[in-house]
Amino acid sequence: xxxxxxxxxxxxxxxxxxxxxxxxxxxxxxxxxxxxxxxxxxxxxxxxxxxxxxxxxxxxxxxxxxxxxxxxxxxxxxxxxxxxxxxxxxxxxxxxxxxxx
Numbered sequence: 001x002x003x004x005x006x007x008x009x010x011x012x013x014x015x016x017x018x019x020x021x022x023x024x025x026x027x028x029x030x031x032x033x034x035x036x037x038x039x040x041x042x043x044x045x046x047x048x049x050x051x052x053x054x055x056x057x058x059x060x061x062x063x064x065x066x067x068x069x070x071x072x073x074x075x076x077x078x079x080x081x082x083x084x085x086x087x088x089x090x091x092x093x094x095x096x097x098x099x100x101x
Contacts, residue, residue, distance in 0.1 A: 003015045005044055007048065007051060007056050008056055009052055009056065010050070010053070012046060012048045012051065014046055015044070017042050017044060021040070021041060021043070023038075023064070024036055024069075025037040025039065025064065025069060027070070027074050028071070028073055037071065041058055043057050044057075
């Protein structure tokens with residue numbers, strides 16, 4: 001990770017560390033095994049006095065998103081599965097309702 005991160009509120013780069021914490025993210029399974037990414041992320045202070053955010057958490061491009069507990073690739077895969085499984089039963093129920101009603 002670089003020394004600085006960009007504040008999502010004002011866009012100013014900051015390297016002033018406020019604190020840090022552990023973050024665990026679920027990722028896609030590998031060879032049938034659950035994958036969990038264990039990160040230590042920093043909470044930084046925004047340097048801009050006019051910014052409404054005092055602190056913000058650095059994000060790792062392509063790996064973390066705000067408030068997410070899954071990686072973006074894991075989230076996309078889960079969304080695709082949900083859409084595929086929800087679409088067919090919904091379409092069948094609609095066709096049955098059309099035949100009855």
